[in-house]
Structures are given as structure tokens and as C-alpha cells.
Amino acid sequence: MYSHTPPAPPPKPASRISTPSASGAQSPRRPPPPPSDTRDFDAASQPPPDPGDAWLPLFLQDKSKQDLTTILSSPALLSALTHSPPTIHPSLRASHATLQSALAENISRASELLSLESHLAHQRETTQAQLLATHALERTWRAKQSEMDHALSGFAPARLYQRLNRELVEQEGVCAALEESFLEGEGDGSVAGEREVGEWVRRYREAKKVEYLRRERKERWDEGRVGGGGYPR
Numbered sequence: 272m273y274s275h276t277p278p279a280p281p282p283k284p285a286s287r288i289s290t291p292s293a294s295g296a297q298s299p300r301r302p303p304p305p306p307s308d309t310r311d312f313d314a315a316s317q318p319p320p321d322p323g324d325a326w327l328p329l330f331l332q333d334k335s336k337q338d339l340t341t342i343l344s345s346p347a348l349l350s351a352l353t354h355s356p357p358t359i360h361p362s363l364r365a366s367h368a369t370l371q372s373a374l375a376e377n378i379s380r381a382s383e384l385l386s387l388e389s390h391l392a393h394q395r396e397t398t399q400a401q402l403l404a405t406h407a408l409e410r411t412w413r414a415k416q417s418e419m420d421h422a423l424s425g426f427a428p429a430r431l432y433q434r435l436n437r438e439l440v441e442q443e444g445v446c447a448a449l450e451e452s453f454l455e456g457e458g459d460g461s462v463a464g465e466r467e468v469g470e471w472v473r474r475y476r477e478a479k480k481v482e483y484l485r486r487e488r489k490e491r492w493d494e495g496r497v498g499g500g501g502y503p504r
Contacts, residue, residue, distance in 0.1 A: 328358035
């Protein structure tokens with residue numbers, strides 16, 4: 272067959288590209304053998320090339336038709352051959368590797384989420400305890416504030432002003448009573464002694480002094496000239 276084929280012409284010096292032989296052009300190309308190491312597909316970033324429809328695992332290439340028929344009729348054997356590392360199809364092996372990588376990442380993310388959930392639960396419990404403690408302190412403070420307001424209610428500005436008015440009116444009544452007592456003593460014809468007169472004058476002057484101070488303080492209060500927190504007496 273090959274003896275009648277004319278020899279190939281020599282290569283041209285200019286291009287230095289040889290012409291393929293006729294025998295090379297006529298010989299069919301066999302499909303590439305499957306890889307022997309599964310790590311090649313795990314490390315590859317691109318999907319493996321499709322070996323074609325005629326691909327068959329090495330484990331089955333020397334089997335008889337009867338053995339192949341038996342395998343095809345058994346779903347368990349067929350599934351085992353489909354997913355077993357020595358007999359798996361390259362594209363399926365790549366899919367498995369991608370799936371395993373995704374599962375590993377999901378497991379890692381799930382572990383992180385569980386850790387975060389545990390931390391969040393602890394923080395929630397701590398925050399709840401602090402919130403309850405804060406509410407308890409708030410209730411205690413309100414009770415203390417109510418007691419303080421009740422204790423200081425008598426010293427409120429409005430109460431102090433009412434008290435000043437009441438005491439001013441009372442002091443005016445004291446002065447008026449002293450005046451009336453003096454006038455009544457003169458009206459009955461009796462003559463008071465020097466000591467009695469001196470005692471009345473002293474009491475009247477003290478009463479008028481208190482009345483004057485209270486009146487003057489009330490006027491200052493009415494005019495807005497009262498400062499400080501002391502009660503005027």
C-alpha cells in the first residue's frame with residue numbers, strides 16, 4: 272500500500288515548513304486516554320476536555336458483552352461505576368470536585384454562623400440582664416425622687432410664698448392687737464406705770480419690726496428681687 276505512494280517533496284528552504292505525509296493525513300486520530308491521576312482535575316481551573324462519545328472507563332474496556340450487559344442491568348453496579356474514582360467520567364469528576372468545594376465552603380460558613388449565633392445569644396442574654404437591672408434602678412430612683420419631692424414639698428417656692436403671706440397677715444394681727452390693748456387701757460381711766468409702758472413699747476417695737484421685715488420681703492418677692500433658696504423670716 273505504502274510502496275506505491277510517491278515520496279513527499281523536500282521542504283522549501285524559504286519557509287522551512289514540511290508537508291505532512293499522505294499516510295499521516297489518512298491515519299485517524301485516536302481519542303486521548305483518560306488521565307490516571309484525579310488530582311489533575313482537582314487542581315485545574317478550567318473544565319476538562321470532553322473525551323467524546325466513545326469514551327469508556329479502562330475498567331470496562333476488556334469486559335465481555337455479557338459482563339457489560341450484567342452491569343447495565345444492575346442499577347447498584349452502574350451507580351458504583353458512575354461515581355467510583357477509577358471509572359468516573361472526567362466531566363462528572365470535575366462536577367464532584369466543584370460540589371465538594373462548595374460543600375466544604377458551606378460547612379465552613381455554617382460553622383461561622385453557629386459561632387456567631389452562640390455569641391449573639393450570649394450578648395442578647397447579657398443585654399437583657401442589663402436592661403432588667405436598669406429598669407430596677409429606674410424604679411428605685413423614681414421612688415427616691417418621690418420621697419425627696421414629698422420631703423421638700425414644704426420648701427417649694429409657691430409654698431414658701433403662701434407661708435410668707437400667712438405669717439405677714441398674722442404679724443399684722445399681732446400689731447393690731449397690741450395697739451388695741453394699749454388703747455383699751457387708756458379708755459378705762461387707769462394710768463399705766465412707767466414699767467408697763469416701757470414693756471408695751473418694747474413688745475410693740477419688736478412686733479412692728481417683724482411685720483416690717485416680712486412686708487419688705489414680700490414686696491421684694493412680688494417685684495422679682497428674691498434670690499437664693501433661703502426662707503425669709
